[in-house]
Amino acid sequence: MSRTATDIDEPRGPEADQPPPGDDHAFLGHPRGLATLSGLEVWERFSFLGMQAILVLYFADTVANGGLGMDPATAASVSAAYGTMVYLVSVAGGWLADRILGSYRAVLSGGILIACGHYAMAVPTAAMTWVGLGLISAGTGLLKPNVASMVGKLYRTADQRRDAGFALYYMGINIGAFAGPLVTAWLGENKGWHWGFSAAAVGMTAGLVQYVLGRRHLAGRKHSAEYALAPDAMRTAVRRIAGGCVAFAAVATLLAVVGWLTMGRFVDLLTLVSVIAPVVYFTLMFRSPRVSAEERGRLRPYVVLFLASVAFNFILFQAYSTMMLLASTNARTEILGFDFPAGWYASALGAFEVLLAPVVAALWARMGPRQPHASNKIAIGVILGGLSFLLMVIPTSGHGGEAYRMAAWWIVGSYLLLGLGDVLLETSGMSATTKLAPKAYANQTMALWFLSLALANGIQAQVVKVYGTVSDPVYFGVNGAIAVAVGLAVIAMAPWLRRTMHPVH
Secondary structure (H helix, E strand, O other): OOOOHHHHHOOOOHHHHOOOOOOOOOEOOEOOHHHHHHHHHHHHHHHHHHHHHHHHHHHHOOHHHOOOOOOHHHHHHHHHHHHHHHHHHHHHHHHHHHHHHOHHHHHHHHHHHHHHHHHHHOOOOHHHHHHHHHHHHHHHHHHHHHHHHHHHOOOOOOOOOHHHHHHHHHHHHHHHHHHHHHHHHHHHHHOOHHHHHHHHHHHHHHHHHHHHHOHHHOOOOOOOOOOOOOHHHHHHHHHHHHHHHHHHHHHHHHHHHOOOOOHHHHHHHHHHHHHHHHHHHHHHHHHOOOOOHHHHHHHHHHHHHHHHHHHHHHHHHHHHOHHHHHHHHHEOOEEOOEEOOHHHHHHHHHHHHHHHHHHHHHHHHHHHHHOOOHHHHHHHHHHHHHHHHHHOHHHHOOOOOOOOOEOHHHHHHHHHHHHHHHHHHHHHHHHHHHHHOOHHHHHHHHHHHHHHHHHHHHHHHHHHHHEOOEOHHHHHHHHHHHHHHHHHHHHHOHHHHHHHOOOOO
16 A cells, blocks of 8 residues: 555654654754744634634624624623633543544644634624634634643653743744734724634634644654554544534534524533533543552642633633723724724734743743742733733723723733733643643643633633623722732742642742
8 A cells, every 4th residue: 555645754653752852952942843833823823813803893793894793791701602612622632632633633633623614704694603613613622732732742841941942832822813813803894804704714724734844843743642542442432422523513403493592501501511621620630540649649739720720811811802892992093193903902912922922931941940930930920910900990990881092002001911921821831731741641631721711711701791781990800809819829829839749840
């Protein structure tokens, strides 16, 4: 039987899963595979956050203007529910990579689904919008936990470049986060929302092309899964997964047709699942016979990091929901005489993260073993996220309705705090996850980190329902104060975290 090009380029031996040699400094002092994975994330975030920047505005716009005509609170809640679904699927994505597909093929399959989803959303009908969001949810669940896990495989556990490498990887993510809204928001507000979704589709296609071209530099690129099921079990699992997906779609369609499965109930159901899923998953991991006592001990502090991630990302994701709605109605869309679409505010967040990520990476590399413990980096990130919301209390106090317009610098300043917090928390959190993960759950533990994002979105989907019914200072003040309190609690637990997270620094 003839061998394909993929068979030739993708070795099946152990070397395909080993980290590159320690002297591989081809990409800014890091393994060259980091360039491939960062490039993929540039385009994935270009498409995902480019679409996210205009999604809530599209939901809230009038039908006459090409939107779906939702009230602002409902638009924010549905947008958050979509985010919940994206990250809930990441659990299945991690399991499929570990047991059936392998990391490389899981990421490739996820990217293809994401691209198809964005192309579907480019079709100007409401039905294709929901089809597209479903495809993007499934694809992101395959791609996100596994591409981050592949970054971890580029480094050995004791390699002190790891945190700096994740910071550079996260800088790549935020180049896409910066560029995406610039393109999609301009197209969405000037040409039509579906033109913006089309640009996201093109971006994801570009990411897939460069990922395939750079695959030879990746660890974890072999065809088989690391903990593959036996052939009979694999066939059974594939049949059950396919059957389950068909059954779920049929039941959901039937319930929607008879009027029981309303949008509100669907949002509530996703929130409930986002709460139950991490509880069940942590329980299974703690009780698994494949997890050693030492690995189980490192899972306990991971629960704290998980909850800190929930608190921070609850704030972060509102940069694309309530903050975007506030910017579109109560913020000026001009700086120094230059007018811009409201969606461009989302690019400010990405811009700050692009600028700050290399600074943070260089700082950690320079400090070496003297750098703060991972838990303190995460705690500071949570506090900065809370402060970004507390800052919004100042310009919104004493105002009501849509009659006033705050200066653009208030939202820009809020995003500066949020961007720095994001760089500190996400890079340290993802890096710590790859080090704390039990070997038998490597990709799935990274999926568990993304379940914290699902829970953050699930909580957000409920909380944003009061946006507009309480005053803006109360809304942003209370949510910001809770995040600051969580960050301070993590700092107070630092001695215990340092002891139980060893050898993570």
